[in-house]
Amino acid sequence: MIERISSLRNFFIDEKKHRVYRQKPLDPMLLASKFKRNNIPDIDRAVIRLKYMLDNEIAVVLKNEKIALMRTIPNPPEIFTEDEINTIKATHHIHERGEVCNINVDYSLLLDKGFNEKRREITESIKKFEKYGDVSSVHYLEQLLSILDSVEALSGRYKLEAEKVGNKVVAESFSHIPANPPATFLQALQMLRLLHFTMWCGNNYHNTLGRFDQYMFKYLKSDLDRGLLDYDGALELVEEFFLSLNRDSDLYPGMQQGDNGQSLVLGGLNEDGTDSYNMLSEICLKASLELKLIDPKINLRVSKNTPIERYILGTQLTKQGLGFPQYSNDDVVIDGLINLGYDKSDAYNYVVAACWEFIIPGRGMDIPNIDALSFVKAVEDAAFDKLESCKNFDEFFCFVKENINNQVNKICNDTKNVYIFPAPFISLMMEGCVENAKDISYGNRYNNFGIHGTGISTAVDSLAAIKKYVFETNEISSKTLIAALKNNFTGYEEIRNKLRYSAPKFGNDDEYADSIAVLLLNSFAESLENKKNDRGGIYRPGTGSAMYYIWHSKDMPATPDGRDKGEEFPANYSPSMFARLNGPVSIIRSFTKPDLKKVINGGPLTLELHNTVFRTPEAVSKVALLVKSFMDLGGHQLQLNSVNRDILLDAQKNPEKHRNLIVRVWGWSGYFTELSEEYQDHIIKRTELSL
Amino acid sequence: MSTGLIFDIKEFAVYDGPGIRQTIFLKGCPLRCSWCHNPEGQKMCPELMVSKASCISCGRCKEVCDNEKCITCGKCIHQCPLNLRKICGQHISAEELAGYIKEKGGYYAAYGGGVTFSGGEPLMQPEFLLETLYLLAGIHKAIETSGYANNETFRSVISMTDYVMMDIKLVDSHLHMKYTGVDNAIILENLASLCSGNKKFSVRIPVIPGVNDNESNFCDVAELIKNAPMLERVELLPYHKTAGAKYEMVNRNYDPMFDVNRPVFISQKIFSQYGIRSVVL
Numbered sequence: 020m021i022e023r024i025s026s027l028r029n030f031f032i033d034e035k036k037h038r039v040y041r042q043k044p045l046d047p048m049l050l051a052s053k054f055k056r057n058n059i060p061d062i063d064r065a066v067i068r069l070k071y072m073l074d075n076e077i078a079v080v081l082k083n084e085k086i087a088l089m090r091t092i093p094n095p096p097e098i099f100t101e102d103e104i105n106t107i108k109a110t111h112h113i114h115e116r117g118e119v120c121n122i123n124v125d126y127s128l129l130l131d132k133g134f135n136e137k138r139r140e141i142t143e144s145i146k147k148f149e150k151y152g153d154v155s156s157v158h159y160l161e162q163l164l165s166i167l168d169s170v171e172a173l174s175g176r177y178k179l180e181a182e183k184v185g186n187k188v189v190a191e192s193f194s195h196i197p198a199n200p201p202a203t204f205l206q207a208l209q210m211l212r213l214l215h216f217t218m219w220c221g222n223n224y225h226n227t228l229g230r231f232d233q234y235m236f237k238y239l240k241s242d243l244d245r246g247l248l249d250y251d252g253a254l255e256l257v258e259e260f261f262l263s264l265n266r267d268s269d270l271y272p273g274m275q276q277g278d279n280g281q282s283l284v285l286g287g288l289n290e291d292g293t294d295s296y297n298m299l300s301e302i303c304l305k306a307s308l309e310l311k312l313i314d315p316k317i318n319l320r321v322s323k324n325t326p327i328e329r330y331i332l333g334t335q336l337t338k339q340g341l342g343f344p345q346y347s348n349d350d351v352v353i354d355g356l357i358n359l360g361y362d363k364s365d366a367y368n369y370v371v372a373a374c375w376e377f378i379i380p381g382r383g384m385d386i387p388n389i390d391a392l393s394f395v396k397a398v399e400d401a402a403f404d405k406l407e408s409c410k411n412f413d414e415f416f417c418f419v420k421e422n423i424n425n426q427v428n429k430i431c432n433d434t435k436n437v438y439i440f441p442a443p444f445i446s447l448m449m450e451g452c453v454e455n456a457k458d459i460s461y462g463n464r465y466n467n468f469g470i471h472g473t474g475i476s477t478a479v480d481s482l483a484a485i486k487k488y489v490f491e492t493n494e495i496s497s498k499t500l501i502a503a504l505k506n507n508f509t510g511y512e513e514i515r516n517k518l519r520y521s522a523p524k525f526g527n528d529d530e531y532a533d534s535i536a537v538l539l540l541n542s543f544a545e546s547l548e549n550k551k552n553d554r555g556g557i558y559r560p561g562t563g564s565a566m567y568y569i570w571h572s573k574d575m576p577a578t579p580d581g582r583d584k585g586e587e588f589p590a591n592y593s594p595s596m597f598a599r600l601n602g603p604v605s606i607i608r609s610f611t612k613p614d615l616k617k618v619i620n621g622g623p624l625t626l627e628l629h630n631t632v633f634r635t636p637e638a639v640s641k642v643a644l645l646v647k648s649f650m651d652l653g654g655h656q657l658q659l660n661s662v663n664r665d666i667l668l669d670a671q672k673n674p675e676k677h678r679n680l681i682v683r684v685w686g687w688s689g690y691f692t693e694l695s696e697e698y699q700d701h702i703i704k705r706t707e708l709s710l
Numbered sequence: 711m712s713t714g715l716i717f718d719i720k721e722f723a724v725y726d727g728p729g730i731r732q733t734i735f736l737k738g739c740p741l742r743c744s745w746c747h748n749p750e751g752q753k754m755c756p757e758l759m760v761s762k763a764s765c766i767s768c769g770r771c772k773e774v775c776d777n778e779k780c781i782t783c784g785k786c787i788h789q790c791p792l793n794l795r796k797i798c799g800q801h802i803s804a805e806e807l808a809g810y811i812k813e814k815g816g817y818y819a820a821y822g823g824g825v826t827f828s829g830g831e832p833l834m835q836p837e838f839l840l841e842t843l844y845l846l847a848g849i850h851k852a853i854e855t856s857g858y859a860n861n862e863t864f865r866s867v868i869s870m871t872d873y874v875m876m877d878i879k880l881v882d883s884h885l886h887m888k889y890t891g892v893d894n895a896i897i898l899e900n901l902a903s904l905c906s907g908n909k910k911f912s913v914r915i916p917v918i919p920g921v922n923d924n925e926s927n928f929c930d931v932a933e934l935i936k937n938a939p940m941l942e943r944v945e946l947l948p949y950h951k952t953a954g955a956k957y958e959m960v961n962r963n964y965d966p967m968f969d970v971n972r973p974v975f976i977s978q979k980i981f982s983q984y985g986i987r988s989v990v991l
Contacts, residue, residue, distance in 0.1 A: 512770065513788060520793040528814070599793065602721025604732070604817060632724055635991065641724040644821040648730075651820070674764040675792070693761035693794070698955040 020309045021251075023083055024258045030081070031266050032312065040079045042091050049096040055103060062458060064098035065221065065441040066162045071096070072220040073169040078180035080189050086209050086259050087177055087189045088216050090267040095222040098440065111438035114386055116272065119442035119460055121225040121280060121372045121388065124218070125381025127234045128448045130210055133200040134167050137447065141167075144453050156456030159443070163453065166444050170197060170217055204248055207238035208260045214448070215264075221444050224272045225280030225373035228264075228315055229380045232285050232300040239299050250302070257299075257306040264314040279314065280373025286329070287320035288349045290367045296329065304332050304344075311339055318371050321650055322349040330643035337642070337659045338633040345375060345623060345658045348650045352377055355619030355655070359559055361465065375563055375591075375656055376469050376621040382450045384462050386437070387469030387559065387620055390430045391567035394478035394539060395575055395588060397422035402485065402504070402579060406497045412486045419482070420542045427470070427546040427558075434468060435553050466556035469620035472543055473568040474588035476595045479525040479539055480580035483532040484518045504577045507584040519581025519597060526594030528605035533612045544617035561620025562592035562655075587676070592656075593625045596676045603628065603645060611652035623656040624649070627680055629691075630661040667691065667703045713803050714838030717750055717830070719810070725991050727852035727873050729823025732814060734807065736839065737799045739831040740858050742891040743879065744967045745918050747953035750960050751830035756782045756799030759959045764792055771795060798960070804838055808845035815849045824850025824872070833859035833867060843870040854914075857897040857904075864900045874911035875945070876904060880922050881930035889921055889967060898934070905938035914945045919972035928977055932984040943987040948974045 020028070030036050050071065054064045077091045099107070099117075107113060129137060141160050148156040178193035192209040201207035218226045242248035248256075264281050271279040285303055286296035307317050319333050333344045349367075356366035356377060365379045372378045376387030401418040409415040439460040446452035446459040488495040495503075495514060503511035523532040540562070547558040568588045577584045580595065589596050594606055603626055610624045633639050642659070649657050660666070662680060670677035674692035691699065718735040726733045738754030739746075746752065750759055758780045771786035787795045811825050818824050825846065832839050833855055843851055852873035857864065868874055878901060879894075880886040886894035904911050913935055917923045935941050951971075954964030981988040 604721040638724040694955050695763040
């Protein structure tokens with residue numbers, strides 16, 4: 020990292036000095052009450068709010084930066100009062116905060132055109148709608164123009180400020196963009212920063228960055244061809260851009276700090292089978308490696324022909340303990356998306372949403388996290404209601420399947436009539452919105468709903484235990500099992516331990532449990548087949564859990580896998596946290612047995628490896644092979660952790676949750692939770708040093 | 711068909727030979743190295759192993775036990791709500807073990823790896839080991855050994871493997887006796903046959919502070935192996951304080967004969983002067 024970047028990193032990340040420029044927080048209801056009083060239509064509210072933000076932003080330019088823009092207004096005000104929201108909720112389903120979120124816009128629709136050209140397009144569209152006398156469409160398009168005005172006015176203020184502080188580079192960029200398309204890679208990065216900044220100002224969130232290495236590459240290439248930039252110069256600029264994503268991120272809404280959806284996708288197969296990974300993809304990996312920042316969150320698209328060197332570069336990133344790159348397997352994901360009805364070219368262009376859901380840039384208004392199925396509830400309800408009357412496992416499983424269907428039907432019913440707040444600026448970067456004068460909130464080419472599935476492993480393990488002990492060995496009668504569960508195993512301790520530690524587990528490369536996982540995921544997929552939502556889309560089953568796993572586990576009684584009442588399920592597509600498994604190879608072999616193309620909404624297998632497994636370059640290349648093996652065996656998505664101090668500390672406090680946490684001690688590996696405290700402390704200390 | 715005693719099977723071993731490997735740990739060792747980090751691998755019989763760190767002292771294990779001294783009956787294992795107890799050491803036939811290894815063999819082969827036999831000292835169960843190796847045709851087989859076995863056993867096992875990782879702790883026989891409990895003559899004899907043989911191998915040195923972390927020991931080792939055509943490299947494994955972590959689990963005290971707090975001296979330069987590649991693991 021060159022000196023200029025490290026001093027900027029220090030300024031923004033370590034010392035957070037830019038925060039002194041922040042204005043006082045706005046009254047969240049500053050605009051909403053006026054809107055209500057004057058009965059302002061929703062689209063106008065969104066426009067006025069965004070313009071308010073842009074018009075009141077103060078330009079701040081640092082002397083040594085090349086890519087400017089920082090938020091000074093902490094919070095975009097709301098556009099509805101609480102009363103209004105409640106009224107809407109009475110007749111509509113509101114997803115999360117109601118705003119457009121978690122999609123990936125096609126930045127090139129503004130970036131490659133420049134605002135002048137975009138204005139021309141909008142004006143054409145206005146003429147067309149004027150001809151039909153379509154007043155409301157004309158009004159919508161005029162609103163879009165006025166947003167462009169405010170973005171340009173802000174850019175103008177940045178240009179003046181840059182001149183004032185003597186920053187010629189930034190002044191030069193803003194004298195060109197956004198009116199014109201960028202003339203250089205640097206200007207393209209500045210303009211992308213401006214577009215992304217504006218999205219956040221509009222209160223849209225989980226604003227993903229998509230295939231940055233694809234839509235930005237032509238700007239880099241042009242500079243390289245003209246000799247304006249070399250590899251190191253490009254790396255410097257990408258680092259500065261990545262840094263800019265961490266400036267205001269504390270202001271972005273999310274479940275917790277860092278959950279801001281700034282995901283970025285690198286590489287991937289082209290439709291003709293060639294590889295899209297380019298020099299910029301590599302630069303991004305290197306920039307992330309040097310910066311060691313949580314944003315952007317890197318996703319790496321791989322396939323069977325991905326060279327091992329790329330996995331190695333990815334593994335070096337994993338070694339830093341930030342939890343990315345997250346890998347997705349084109350060989351599985353693309354087919355899965357095509358099977359769901361996505362056009363081939365769109366499927367090949369997939370990106371990930373904020374976390375891991377697969378979505379389509381510029382054309383997808385999918386809500387890939389609209390709700391979640393609880394696999395565990397499906398099993399538990401069947402156990403409580405039907406187990407005692409079942410003669411065999413197949414009969415019992417039919418009831419589980421019925422419960423899955425019932426839950427899914429309820430979810431489909433509950434997610435009707437979704438109301439999404441208008442997002443006019445985002446609409447400028449989504450297919451057809453300008454041509455049709457139709458805001459993105461009304462939908463786009465794809466309007467599918469994704470449904471997560473929580474507690475897969477808990478459900479599989481529970482079913483495996485029932486199959487084995489109740490129906491095969493008859494060691495535990497159905498009556499005893501139900502009584503044990505209802506009493507949270509009090510008085511049934513030995514049964515609990517048997518279920519918990521001796522029963523077959525998903526993740527041990529054991530056909531007994533793994534075949535049940537296949538059944539369960541297939542049942543989920545079948546339950547959603549041919550179902551349509553009321554926005555013209557379908558439902559997509561997935562292996563993710565998001566926060567639902569906590570909500571679903573909180574009140575869940577003890578389960579037949581020996582899980583205690585209220586104990587958390589593992590997150591996403593991961594094995595039980597208390598079963599001691601054979602190791603990562605068995606986990607990978609088990610978790611690639613289900614047909615993951617059928618449950619392709621997204622949701623990764625998470626593997627935690629201790630950072631000592633990454634110690635030598637040779638070992639790093641072996642971890643890379645482990646990742647590759649998951650893909651080779653048909654895995655869809657993988658997230659790897661080099662385990663850090665926080666996890667170790669948590670493991671010390673809550674050993675039950677970290678049974679599979681492996682640490683390399685000295686020439687041997689052991690289970691962290693089995694070490695005595697003294698040694699645990701020692702390893703924690705060592706982790707501290709290795710960071 | 712012979713039966714052996716193993717105490718662990720580890721997946722995804724990255725420091726136990728080429729590629730991704732599964733490592734089989736054979737129980738029983740003739741050495742008693744003062745720095746041994748696998749105390750449960752020493753005795754040639756099953757042992758109760760208890761992870762005391764997270765024990766909540768609920769006392770259930772004691773309720774079912776009528777014995778004054780542990781007879782490894784295993785009754786207490788299933789009483790523990792936290793699964794902290796296990797019988798370390800499992801009897802297994804060569805056929806069964808080979809079957810297990812082969813079942814996963816394809817996976818490891820696809821990633822340039824195979825299986826490694828470690829311990830304990832795998833050469834302590836030669837019949838079982840040889841029979842298992844014999845059943846593993848087509849799988850890349852490696853062994854991690856102290857080299858403490860008669861030369862005939864050593865040679866016959868080596869001939870059945872593809873890669874050897876052999877420990878050389880100390881060249882000085884007096885010190886070797888002091889710190890490991892055995893004489894190293896037989897080890898050095900086996901090393902010599904490895905050096906003149908046609909099997910790829912590496913030499914591992916556990917680098918122990920104040921015991922063998924000095925130039926003279928490194929030079930002595932280098933002298934012994936400098937002309938070995940099949941030597942891949944020397945692997946230096948610096949001692950770490952956590953080596954004693956498992957003693958408590960097998961109800962023993964860790965009482966090393968050296969200062970565990972002393973920093974370890976490592977010199978790769980000495981080996982490179984002899985033209986020997988080395989790596990610190």
